[in-house]
Amino acid sequence: MNRHSLLMGGLLALLLLSACQPSPSPTLLPSPDVTEEEEPTVAVEPSVAPTLPPEPIVARINLERSPVSIDPTLVAAGDAVGNDLVEAFFVGLTQVDLDTGEILPMLATEWEATDRDGLIWEISLRDDVYWVSIDADTNEFVQQRRVIADDVLAAITRACRADSGAPLFQGALIIAGCREVRASNPATLTDEDIVATLGVSILAESSLEIRLAEPVGYLPSVLAMPLLRPIPHDQVGPDWTLPANLWVSGAFVPQPTIAPQEGYRLLANPFWPFERMGNIDVLEVSFGRPDDAFGAFMNGELDLAPIPPGEINPGFFASNGAYQRVARPVTTILIPQAEVPPFDDPQIGLALSLAIDRAALIEQVLEAEGQGTGLPAVQIAPPGTPALQVFDESGYDPEQARILLREGGYNNCLGLPPTTILIDETPLSRRIAEVLRDMWLAELNCVERFRIEERPFSEVQDTLLAPPPLFSFPRPGLAVLNWQADILDAHHWYADVFGCQALFPSAYLDQSRPCTEVDELVMTAARTPDQDARFDLYDQIQADMFGSSGEMPVIPLYHFARPLAAEDGITLPPGGPLRFVEWTLSP
Structure with a gap:
């Protein structure tokens, strides 16, 4: 994105990354079927806003690499x-409180299931959120028009079309007709076909109805995803996201005269109707080498910068409150195969989990090897995941691990069957397996019990996906896998990844473990629309699966994390995107 000219000359070498994007697909035209009772929309000429205050609060940050999109x-x-x-740049229908996991209103003021089966949801929208741009000639803010239900429909349509290239399209498949639209030939798919197929109806400019393919309670979480953020239906086309062309509905507007490859200069949107928690008027975003950026931060020239891997060492993040880690939606997990002894006894997997010092694992595998950093994972979903509160477990209790191993008949690891740890061919995966093996030797006296086997990732994947009778070589007892979420909700992590087959037949991991009462709770949570009830259910689910006496169907190791150095007043979330609108800097 674009680096503004006010940044100190020669501060950073800019890193240029190509952004390979599919061409935008045709967008469904505005729906004509508005209810008769609605007042006709009065055309309003675009209005302009005053320029910046005389002494704006300016934040200067480096984000290392430019966005792909x-x-x-x-x-x-x-x-x-x-x-x-x-x-x-784009307001969501809802928003995730990244500290608590709660779903909050944004463009949508209300959402509720209106039928007994939970299949039909009515969404009410604010009427004071506008598309805004900056006139490149006058440098004035232009209030274009209101964000309306047709903009929501346009986003859903693009998410469902196969030719849009949406990487997170899975989230939209909960909407009735989306799967059918996606399966249609884009070359012959018409707007009329989509209207007839897709389960979305425009009720008025500020309300719409969404029909679901099956009853799910996590629709509000999906509405918070970038995938379904409203887009200006009459503006989407080639190059529509270039700063010179972009209409935004969010808290900041890009200056149109700066090319994206040079960075971005973001100006606070004066038409933003929401309470502004921070005080940033101007945000200057640059990209470049993390070593240079971190040096500029240390010299007081930047307010936020990436921390280079070479700077990170054991105890680094505890040494200075400015150094923080923000979780990404990726978790590294160890997968016990329930049909392979001794993991037919869940207690053995729990024992191995309790013998893992996850903080030490991160130090030895990531930080000492110049691989960045992570956050210890005591349950599978990373911080900031909707419907999940902080899980207050350490995950490390070697004494309890020894007790469980003894109760399972393997005191001091005697008699434990030789176990293969299956990994892909990357050095990082090998290092993970080696450190785990060393920890189990040190804590459980497991001498020569674990063998590491490397295979191409495609074979690792096939092994995890194949039902037990079909794998082509002896089933490993354990496997290492990195999982990146494509639906941002607790349900995805607990059901789509490792759900038991009887209840969740489309779960990624074809685990043969029997369904238990906690799996029934996951199914109940999936169908529960009440947010408080979902929180209560997932509190119980987390404890029953990943607590000190949990079932441990998978063993979480660590969450991927962004290491960032930030000035006082810059609030970084525990996970998820940075929210510039919440930052407060001293004048």
């Missing part, structure tokens, strides 16, 4: 900077 439909979960900028 700032198109809400096309931004991927792994594109951290793209998600930061989408958060700044």
